[in-house]
Amino acid sequence: MPVGAQRKPRKRKKTRGNAFYLGISAVSVGAVLTLWWIASRNAWVNPLFLPTPADVWYAFADIAKEGYKGSSLPAHIAASLRRIFIALAFIFVTAVPLGIICGRIRWIQAIFDPFVEFYRPLPPLAYYSLLVLWFGIQDTSKIVLLFLSGFAPLFIAAVHSSRRVPVDRFNGAKSLGAKGWRLYVYVIFPSCLPDLLTGLRTTVGITYATLVAAEMIAAVSGVGWMVLDASKYLRSDIIYAAIIIMGVIAILIDTALRLLIKRVSPWVES
Amino acid sequence: MTVEGTSASMPPRGAWTSAPSVDRSSVTTETEGAEGAEGIKLDGISLTYNQRRSPVHALKGIDLDLASDDFVCVLGPSGCGKSSLLNIIAGYLEPTEGSVWIGGTEHIEPNAQVGVVFQHANLFPWLTIAKNIEFGVKMARLPREERKRRVDAYLELVGLSHAGSQLPHQLSGGMKQRAAIARTLATDPSIVLMDEPFSALDALTRESMQLHLRSIWQKTRKCIFFITHDVDEALLLGRRIVIMHPNPGCIVQDFMNPVFVPEGEVSFSDARAGKEFVELRRFLIAQIAVGSESGSEIENVSRSGADKRTALL
Ligand SMILES: Nc1ncnc2c1ncn2[C@@H]1O[C@H](COP(=O)(O)OP(=O)(O)OP(=O)(O)O)[C@@H](O)[C@H]1O
Ligand SMILES: [Mg+2]
Numbered sequence: 335m336p337v338g339a340q341r342k343p344r345k346r347k348k349t350r351g352n353a354f355y356l357g358i359s360a361v362s363v364g365a366v367l368t369l370w371w372i373a374s375r376n377a378w379v380n381p382l383f384l385p386t387p388a389d390v391w392y393a394f395a396d397i398a399k400e401g402y403k404g405s406s407l408p409a410h411i412a413a414s415l416r417r418i419f420i421a422l423a424f425i426f427v428t429a430v431p432l433g434i435i436c437g438r439i440r441w442i443q444a445i446f447d448p449f450v451e452f453y454r455p456l457p458p459l460a461y462y463s464l465l466v467l468w469f470g471i472q473d474t475s476k477i478v479l480l481f482l483s484g485f486a487p488l489f490i491a492a493v494h495s496s497r498r499v500p501v502d503r504f505n506g507a508k509s510l511g512a513k514g515w516r517l518y519v520y521v522i523f524p525s526c527l528p529d530l531l532t533g534l535r536t537t538v539g540i541t542y543a544t545l546v547a548a549e550m551i552a553a554v555s556g557v558g559w560m561v562l563d564a565s566k567y568l569r570s571d572i573i574y575a576a577i578i579i580m581g582v583i584a585i586l587i588d589t590a591l592r593l594l595i596k597r598v599s600p601w602v603e604s
Numbered sequence: 605m606t607v608e609g610t611s612a613s614m615p616p617r618g619a620w621t622s623a624p625s626v627d628r629s630s631v632t633t634e635t636e637g638a639e640g641a642e643g644i645k646l647d648g649i650s651l652t653y654n655q656r657r658s659p660v661h662a663l664k665g666i667d668l669d670l671a672s673d674d675f676v677c678v679l680g681p682s683g684c685g686k687s688s689l690l691n692i693i694a695g696y697l698e699p700t701e702g703s704v705w706i707g708g709t710e711h712i713e714p715n716a717q718v719g720v721v722f723q724h725a726n727l728f729p730w731l732t733i734a735k736n737i738e739f740g741v742k743m744a745r746l747p748r749e750e751r752k753r754r755v756d757a758y759l760e761l762v763g764l765s766h767a768g769s770q771l772p773h774q775l776s777g778g779m780k781q782r783a784a785i786a787r788t789l790a791t792d793p794s795i796v797l798m799d800e801p802f803s804a805l806d807a808l809t810r811e812s813m814q815l816h817l818r819s820i821w822q823k824t825r826k827c828i829f830f831i832t833h834d835v836d837e838a839l840l841l842g843r844r845i846v847i848m849h850p851n852p853g854c855i856v857q858d859f860m861n862p863v864f865v866p867e868g869e870v871s872f873s874d875a876r877a878g879k880e881f882v883e884l885r886r887f888l889i890a891q892i893a894v895g896s897e898s899g900s901e902i903e904n905v906s907r908s909g910a911d912k913r914t915a916l917l
Binding site for chain 1 (some may be wrong): 640694695696712713715716719720722724726728729740743760771772773787788793803836
């Protein structure tokens with residue numbers, strides 16, 4: 335150090351634990367809840383639009399204990415999750431192989447591309463009435479609707495990730511004796527898996543968003559149906575309770591997927 | 605020094621002490637003895653990259669015979685077609701003319717007969733080191749016990765017995781590269797191609813990898829086709845040295861390495877200090893520089909590259 339030079343105090347990058355940020359989130363949620371509580375308590379807003387947190391809690395407790403319109407709360411949740419998971423399972427077993435093959439083989443992609451590109455931007459509700467016409471008003475049409483709304487994002491993720499498998503990795507596998515379907519099963523699919531699970535997160539989001547629409551027609555169960563049914567009777571407490579239930583379930587599913595991604599691809603920097 | 609089963613000729617002794625002049629027509633490529641069942645033969649390989657404006661003649665008339673236990677180091681200025689040649693031997697690229705023969709059959713598509721070690725280890729990131737090494741053996745549908753035996757043997761060969769259950773991203777660069785070498789050797793290829801496999805490693809790791817590779821070669825006697833930018837590396841490892849020049853890429857020198865230590869413990873620092881080694885290195889650097897000057901478009905780039913190389917030594 336030259337004579338007389340002053341060493342500046344070095345600014346250290348602060349590293350904080352996750353707990354710090356979780357704390358901030360907790361405080362901000364608490365603040366909003368408090369605001370809600372104050373606003374509804376003092377009737378700043380018509381209670382029809384904004385019930386008090388207590389009302390919502392009682393509505394929830396009531397549904398949890400007594401059920402809603404003939405089914406218990408777990409039965410409603412199960413009905414919705416069943417539709418979603420059946421749809422997701424079908425999406426995964428079709429969109430992934432098809433997308434991967436389309437990503438690797440141009441002429442096969444040329445067959446499917448026009449259809450996917452055409453229906454992808456359509457709002458699911460636009461073709462829902464057709465699906466009801468074809469598949470009836472039972473669960474089948476709902477599952478098909480969820481399937482169609484969630485298929486495209488995963489399909490596209492599969493196409494892109496299979497196209498992006500590093501050339502060296504692909505060539506290297508061939509030089510180790512892999513060929514034909516074994517390249518797909520042992521090299522391309524695992525290469526794509528992290529991207530596929532990320533795509534699955536998008537797909538889950540979209541199917542979930544379509545759920546309420548799916549349960550609009552001829553349903554007697556499901557969380558989405560609960561919201562719609564309660565709105566007919568202006569039971570905003572139940573609407574709020576149902577929405578919060580839906581939100582929490584969504585967060586749980588997404589967290590599970592995130593953990594799964596971390597688990598199957600620990601080498602991917604997140 | 606004569607080694608049976610190779611076609612290479614030595615440069616005349618002392619030739620490299622005088623100013624080098626390259627006469628491409630004088631390069632000896634007569635073939636004899638290497639056409640055994642195990643040998644690898646490159647027959648009149650030419651490659652033209654079809655680009656819209658001007659086709660790039662990357663390789664022209666490459667003939668090369670490799671014995672089944674050769675260790676060939678390929679040197680040449682950047683852009684002289686070394687990687688292109690390797691890709692052709694591997695079967696990744698189709699030559700515009702010529703063909704690759706392995707053990708009497710033409711090699712057209714990549715398969716386990718020709719192993720490849722890349723500059724970056726290129727391991728499957730979702731498989732443990734042991735599973736990576738097992739990959740090729742599994743593809744060959746060998747029975748389970750045999751697979752296990754091979755995995756253990758090759759882990760041991762590259763000194764990674766303790767790391768078998770790790771995932772690649774948990775390993776250092778040198779360890780990854782050793783795992784990649786083990787994975788390639790485990791399928792028992794006829795030839796192993798390496799494209800600057802150690803150039804991404806730091807100097808110390810590189811030297812230890814060179815020693816490793818050297819001892820692996822002594823144990824397995826696999827044919828190794830080793831591309832490098834590093835003249836020292838070529839002199840220390842190569843039993844035979846091939847020099848390529850660009851525009852179009854061709855072989856201008858092909859000789860048995862006179863400072864190669866054929867057997868036993870090798871001390872690289874001793875080898876480097878030898879007078880012949882130093883002279884040979886100077887000769888090779890000059891040879892490579894001549895090649896890079898003969899390029900027209902790439903002249904400046906590669907000349908500065910050659911200068912840097914000289915300056916470093
Ligand atoms: N895909 C390609 N398309 C067109 N030209 C290419 C392609 N790949 C390589 N070339 C050209 O072919 C020539 C040889 O390239 P190559 O990569 O084989 O050289 P190299 O000797 O491996 O160089 P380096 O030492 O820098 O790795 C170069 O002139 C390069 O520009
Ligand atoms: Mg190269």
